Amino acid sequence: MAQEQEVRYSALSNCESYFERIQSTKKLPKFLQETLNDAFARIPVSSFPGVSVGRVIEIPADTTIPHAVKILSECNILSAPVTNPNARASINWRERYLGIVDYSAIILWVMESAELAAASLSAGSATAIGVGAGAVGALGALALGATGPIAVAGIAAAAVGAAVAGGVAVDRGIGKDAATAADSLGQDFYKVLLQEEPFKSTTVQSILKSYRWAPFLPVTLDNSMLGVLLLLSKYRLRNVPVIEPGKPDIKNYITQSAVVQGLERCRGRDWFDCIAARPISDLGLPFMSCNEVITIQSQELILEAFKRMRDNHIGGLPVVEGPKNRIVGNISIRDIRYLLLKPEIFSNFRKLTVMDFIKTVVMLIQDVGKLAPPIICKLDSTLGSVIHSLASKSVHRIYVVAADDEVVGVITLRDVISCFIFEPPNYIINNFGFSAEEMLNQ
Numbered sequence: 001m002a003q004e005q006e007v008r009y010s011a012l013s014n015c016e017s018y019f020e021r022i023q024s025t026k027k028l029p030k031f032l033q034e035t036l037n038d039a040f041a042r043i044p045v046s047s048f049p050g051v052s053v054g055r056v057i058e059i060p061a062d063t064t065i066p067h068a069v070k071i072l073s074e075c076n077i078l079s080a081p082v083t084n085p086n087a088r089a090s091i092n093w094r095e096r097y098l099g100i101v102d103y104s105a106i107i108l109w110v111m112e113s114a115e116l117a118a119a120s121l122s123a124g125s126a127t128a129i130g131v132g133a134g135a136v137g138a139l140g141a142l143a144l145g146a147t148g149p150i151a152v153a154g155i156a157a158a159a160v161g162a163a164v165a166g167g168v169a170v171d172r173g174i175g176k177d178a179a180t181a182a183d184s185l186g187q188d189f190y191k192v193l194l195q196e197e198p199f200k201s202t203t204v205q206s207i208l209k210s211y212r213w214a215p216f217l218p219v220t221l222d223n224s225m226l227g228v229l230l231l232l233s234k235y236r237l238r239n240v241p242v243i244e245p246g247k248p249d250i251k252n253y254i255t256q257s258a259v260v261q262g263l264e265r266c267r268g269r270d271w272f273d274c275i276a277a278r279p280i281s282d283l284g285l286p287f288m289s290c291n292e293v294i295t296i297q298s299q300e301l302i303l304e305a306f307k308r309m310r311d312n313h314i315g316g317l318p319v320v321e322g323p324k325n326r327i328v329g330n331i332s333i334r335d336i337r338y339l340l341l342k343p344e345i346f347s348n349f350r351k352l353t354v355m356d357f358i359k360t361v362v363m364l365i366q367d368v369g370k371l372a373p374p375i376i377c378k379l380d381s382t383l384g385s386v387i388h389s390l391a392s393k394s395v396h397r398i399y400v401v402a403a404d405d406e407v408v409g410v411i412t413l414r415d416v417i418s419c420f421i422f423e424p425p426n427y428i429i430n431n432f433g434f435s436a437e438e439m440l441n442q
Contacts, residue, residue, distance in 0.1 A: 018287075019234040022418045025284025032274065036420050039271060040229055045242055046221040048228075048254055048262070056241075056250045058083050061098050061205035065106060068204050078102050078334055081216070081241055081250055082204055091248045099208050099216040100239065104315070104333055109207045217432070218243045221251065226421060227431050232256050233418040235428075256413035257396065263420070264391035267384070275420070276384030283383055283419045286400045286409025293399075293410050295320045298328055302357040305331050318374060318399045318407050319354050325407045327399055329358055330374045376401045379408070383419060386411055 079102030242252035266272040319329035400409035
């Protein structure tokens, strides 16, 4: 119990540390900060534009992982609320909704399953290889702590492990070595991942709680946008569902990206232009120093890029070259959809470098020769120009570069939102109740 309380305390204390760091580095007059806070406090959530597709896409908890991936991809969204199939008629959101599933959670599940499957193959035991997903899961923490061949095998090994458990590899006479089996299966990786066990029947509900990075905390239509901005910035929520009391469905779904695009539309208003004209250094940006920026070299394996994002709970990496980290591209968590939905990439996944992966994606989306440049800004860029780049390019981060395009920082959507607000004393408790603070501690 003490350890659980310590973990919960750590979750909120990390949010406090981040936000205190931001507030201490801002160089904005106090009256301006108070004016911005008051303005957002007067804006009701009901005034925020609805989702672009006209309705909030929801995914039932009994949906399989492959089908959930397809829903997210086809709707061009990164996350969706998960509904409880057993509470369809309930008007209580705590009963009706179980949480939010996103690509990040799916990637984490796939990659940890990969390591477990690779561990079973590396064990070289007929028992470990032949009994399927149950025994693979029993390897537990030992496999998760493994390195070397297990880590290198990655998602490819997960497909191999699933294939072995289902009899596919045995029928083909493939050996027990993970790397050899991965090469031999070729395009069957894609088939195995989506159509063989354990992937085929695993449901969203089974991974939801284990891989939830943020709590499910909805706001009501009469809450203020200040509360939404605090949840999306200080408290690290990537999205905030909007509900109407007494009604069963989510009415809106406010994301960090939607908020920054909304800020861009405020251009021309005095309060926005006043802060947007300031250099990012006046806001203390970038909050993350050059030593804290996590990068990936262009010739490293794409598997390592996704593992690095998973291990650090981040949504993207700058692709760099050379000892000075000259930026040449970027890779995002959303790019995993090409792995999960494109057999042309999956068939050669284990050998693809980051740059090869990017070039292959460009070819698949029929944009040959138009490798999208990384989104960057300079240390003397204005906040307005950063917001414009983030909104117009629909990206979640912009990299700050010095001379010779050396990466010296990163600015995220969360960082931008944090520039506009501060938290009044006891704001969350006063406006959302003690239960909200408890949920934010999860």
